[in-house]
Amino acid sequence: MTQNPTIPSPTGTTRLYAMLGHPIAQAKAPPMMNQLFVQLGVDAVMVPVQASPQALPGVLAALRRIDNMDGMLVTIPHKFAVCDGVERLSPAVQLAGSANALRRAADGAWEADNFDGRGFVAGLQAEGWEPAGTVIGLVGAGGAGVAIAAALVMAGIASIRVRDVRAGQAEQLVRRLNAHRAGVAQVEPDGTDWAGADIMINATPLGLGSGDPLPFDPLVLPKDTLIADIIMKPRETRLLQCALGRGMPVLHGEHMLSHQIDMYRRFFLGDA
């Protein structure tokens, strides 16, 4: 999708979906979901909802009480907090501790799932990389990072090593993953050279800004290490440019999202 699609105006009968975040201007999902609704002939619209962390619990509770609100997508920084605002958590959400999609179930309760990780794994596999048995290096244990780690563990990786500038975040993720499968995860110390990793993943926001430092140095890694970034804009971050310049294989951030749209469709609309 290269430009913003046109859609029928919402009317009184239109069902609502919210995209929750703070900030929200960068969100790519609303036009993608709205294009999907048009293609499927579904009378629904997704709108951006910017709510501060302080406002989030009240806003989520109130959005749930809107009769024609059927679902929400969640982005930075609310992926952890929304888990406290719904009744049911999927296995992926329980393992990751974060959610990026909420829906109203048939009985009126709300349930959370997380497709960031499964989207990443699907993108990886579609590009010809099978994560089972590999060693993963993950930089960033925020909302996206924990989801990717959980999905990779569920996909059968050999092990995962995690670093986050907030040491507590990495420790909490590693504890959670090891509780699920003993010994699969460890915290990686500051200054590590990541020797032995097959796939290195940037799940931090570093690279959104053109002056950002690299999340890790790809130049000291073996040249066949896959360098993956979850940042979508710019399409080629400085990290990926460095790796490509050296002839290393890369995975762009767009793959994580492009595979999620079909998952969202099934989650929100079933067989529509």
Place this chain on the structure above:
Amino acid sequence: MTQNPTIPSPTGTTRLYAMLGHPIAQAKAPPMMNQLFVQLGVDAVMVPVQASPQALPGVLAALRRIDNMDGMLVTIPHKFAVCDGVERLSPAVQLAGSANALRRAADGAWEADNFDGRGFVAGLQAEGWEPAGTVIGLVGAGGAGVAIAAALVMAGIASIRVRDVRAGQAEQLVRRLNAHRAGVAQVEPDGTDWAGADIMINATPLGLGSGDPLPFDPLVLPKDTLIADIIMKPRETRLLQCALGRGMPVLHGEHMLSHQIDMYRRFFLGDA
């Protein structure tokens, strides 16, 4: 406007407007406002928000806390309740006790106004009827009725007589109007024949359903009495059909809304 307009999909930068009601499926304003946003090149969308009376205070408080929420329109049954959820009430809202439009002011506070009444008066005048000096019969002292009564009093009518099946509603409106201008209003008893009224207004929901009884009997009134209905769908209610069949002048419900759109534009967008 005969069909639903096409608009650009909301993106992450889109500003939000909500149309609050219960039910909300009948609301005409979202497509009209969305067409206006497109015409003006404003990156904004109005969506329907159905919230029950029990949920309304919490939903309103939370919608106010959404950073990109700039305004709301309000319909049945929330026009009274929303007055308790904002900091500032316009003179029209203070007189009517009901509001149909809310906006975030430059300082972050929310302010309420009511364009139902002014829309009705503008529609009346555009069709060649001047309310100043006339005697009004009003059936229905709900959210729309009180706004119309307030605007007519502000426009200089001689007097207004009000009936509502909920006697307390009519009494409350009459008290409010007489506090503003002593003696301008009185409660009209059940079974009245409305003798002496120049303009008779239906501001009840009677006529939305094809089997509804008439809100009052136009056949016993002088043939030059103007019969006005605020119902928009069907365009010609049974009340208006009866009046037209007898050659009486009528005012359709659509005039009230068509003149409000320009007022909404100025209220929400200023000189955009």
